Amino acid sequence: MAAKFDLLGDPIPDNHGKAGRDGHVACRENHNKIRLLAIAGWTQAQIAKELGLSAPTLRKHYFLSLKKGASIAVSEIKAQVMLMLFKAAQGGNVAAMKELLKQAERSELEALAGKARGDGKAKEKPLGKKAQQSKDARDITATAEGGVAAHLPSYSDFKH
Missing domain, CATH: 1.10.12 (Lyase 2-enoyl-coa Hydratase; Chain  A, domain 2)
Structure with a gap:
């Protein structure tokens, strides 16, 4: 179904002229305006008031524009x-x-x-739980005993 536009170029709702309220039709101009106002720090209530809509109507028709950061x-x-x-x-x-x-x-x-x-460099793979505990234990004992425990065998030395 082709969209219909009034003389000013605004879209005409499908139920225009029929019983009940005319539905709001979203347009590109309002999407752009909402994005700019959101960037400026306006609240949803302020944006809705500026566009002449209720907050629920704003969220219904422009949720993507509001959702984007x-x-x-x-x-x-x-x-x-x-x-x-x-x-x-x-x-x-x-x-x-x-x-x-x-x-x-x-x-x-x-x-x-x-x-x-070095932003483009790949991150190092994190240690597993046991390997991290073993490393932490070696670090604690090495600092407590003046570096002597750093030469002791670790958990990974006994693995097969």
Whole structure:
């Protein structure tokens, strides 16, 4: 069923003109507005009031926009801005080209800095329960006896 729109471009609910309340129809503009207001720290009640909805209607139709964390919403906005910069640069906008290059260089530097810190390195496999207890016992006795117990055989030396 094709969606119908009024003269202002807003979607028309399916039961418009019939008995009962008109249902709310979610639109992209409201999704974007909700994300921005959520990033700004607005509560669901404040957002609902701004859109002229009740809080349950807001949660019913825009639960995905509300569910996404602020960091995900910020990432989505940054991605949209980068796409707009790219389109403008393709159209010949020199300022957009310069900004796009600046952003690309910044991302490249952050990636290089991450590799230098070792962020891309795989984590070590954690010790098992018995191996960890054995290591802890060796560490305690080594510090208590001045390092002498560190040369004693461990549990793993007797395994077959």
